[in-house]
Amino acid sequence: DAGVIQSPRHExxxxxxxxxxxxxxxxxxxxxxxxxxxxxxxxxxxxxxxNNVPIDDSGxxxxxxxxxxxxxxxxxxxxxxxxxxxxxxYFCASTPGTSGSDTQYFGPGTRLTVL
Amino acid sequence: xxxxxEDPQALSIQEGExxxxxxSYKTSINNLQWYRQNSxxxxxxxxxxxxxxxxxxxxRLRVTLDTSKKxxxxxxxxxxxxxxxxxxxxxPREYGQNFVFGPGTRLSVLx
Numbered sequence: 001d002a003g004v005i006q007s008p009r010h011e012x013x014x015x016x017x018x019x020x021x022x023x024x025x026x027x028x029x030x031x032x033x034x035x036x037x038x039x040x041x042x043x044x045x046x047x048x049x050x051n052n053v054p055i056d057d058s059g060x061x062x063x064x065x066x067x068x069x070x071x072x073x074x075x076x077x078x079x080x081x082x083x084x085x086x087x088x089x090y091f092c093a094s095t096p097g098t099s100g101s102d103t104q105y106f107g108p109g110t111r112l113t114v115l
Numbered sequence: 116x117x118x119x120x121e122d123p124q125a126l127s128i129q130e131g132e133x134x135x136x137x138x139s140y141k142t143s144i145n146n147l148q149w150y151r152q153n154s155x156x157x158x159x160x161x162x163x164x165x166x167x168x169x170x171x172x173x174x175r176l177r178v179t180l181d182t183s184k185k186x187x188x189x190x191x192x193x194x195x196x197x198x199x200x201x202x203x204x205x206x207p208r209e210y211g212q213n214f215v216f217g218p219g220t221r222l223s224v225l226x
Contacts, residue, residue, distance in 0.1 A: 004157075033213065043158075043203070043216040056213065091157055103148065104205075104214070106157030 004107035006092050012113045018080040021110045023092030024073055033104065034067055034077050035091040043091075049075065082114045119147070119187075119204035119217035127223040134191040136220040138204030139184075147180060147187050148205045152219070158203065161189075194224045 005024040013019055025032045033048040047057040052069045060067070064083070069075040079086055089111050093104040122137045138147070146165045150158040164171045164180045164187065171178045177190040191198055201221050205214040 042218045045213055045215075048213050093158075103160045103163060104150075104158070106159070108157050 004092055004094055004105055006090075006107035006110050008110060009108060010111045010113075012115065013082055014115050015083055016081045017114075018078065019082045019086075019112060019114075021077040021090050021092075021112070023075045023077070023107060025075070025092070025094030026096070026105055027073065029094035029096045029105070031095040032069060032075050033093040033095075034075070035093065036088045037091060037109075038088045046077070079112075082112075084114045087112055087114050119206045119215060121202065121204055121217045121220045123220060124218070125221045125223070127225065128194055130194060130196055130224055130226050132194055134194050134198070134222055134224070136189045136202050136222070138187045138189070138217060140187075140204075140206045141185065143182075144206050146207065148214070149176075149178060149187075149189050150203045150205060150216075152201045152203065154200070158216075161202075191222075194222075196224050196226045198222060199224045 004026055007022045031050050034046040035043050036046055037043045044059055046059045047067045048055055049069045052072055065079055067077045089109045091106050091109045093106045095102045095104045119138045119140045126134055128134055146163055148163045149161045151161055152158045162171055162173050162176055162178050164178050166182055175192045180187045201219040203216050203219045205216045207214055
């Protein structure tokens with residue numbers, strides 16, 4: 001298996017633009033997580049899905065952020081409009097089994113820079 | 116809220132030495148995990164220890180868990196330059212099926 005796939009790997013955009021990050025989890029994994037990592041705040045959970053259904057989005061910073069999982073093999077995280085403080089590395093992770101607290105498999109991340 | 120807090124924040128050692136990192140958390144857990152992150156990469160799972168286990172080994176890694184003290188330690192023996200990375204402990208949230216990651220320990224292994 002190729003592991004968790006994220007695209008793009010790097011994104012540079014200007015303030016006010018829409019940004020869409022993509023994730024393909026490992027086949028057969030029932031849970032998908034979106035994280036944001038910054039030097040100041042560390043690794044923060046934004047939202048997670050179980051069987052394509054959003055379970056907890058309390059970590060989403062504000063309404064500018066939205067996430068979808070239309071099917072078991074694809075998820076998106078959208079920021080509209082983007083702001084410089086959104087600059088961070090965004091990770092997607094998936095986990096198998098019946099518990100979301102099992103081992104998580106992380107993608108390589110998307111480094112977002114908002115100018 | 117539950118949170119793993121790693122200690123020290125940064126650690127610098129010579130190749131061949133042992134590295135020990137600690138993690139403290141606040142509430143009861145059923146497992147604790149350690150992850151490694153190389154610069155510019157995603158996190159990689161190292162080891163999971165369950166609440167009924169006191170010690171676990173994986174290659175040069177040794178993890179201990181003391182539920183009475185709400186703490187865990189990660190020992191890397193005979194360190195190598197390739198072990199240079201950040202190490203995170205992760206504890207499940209009390210409610211919900213997800214984790215809280217600590218701020219991490221940055222380990223530098225000097226050749």
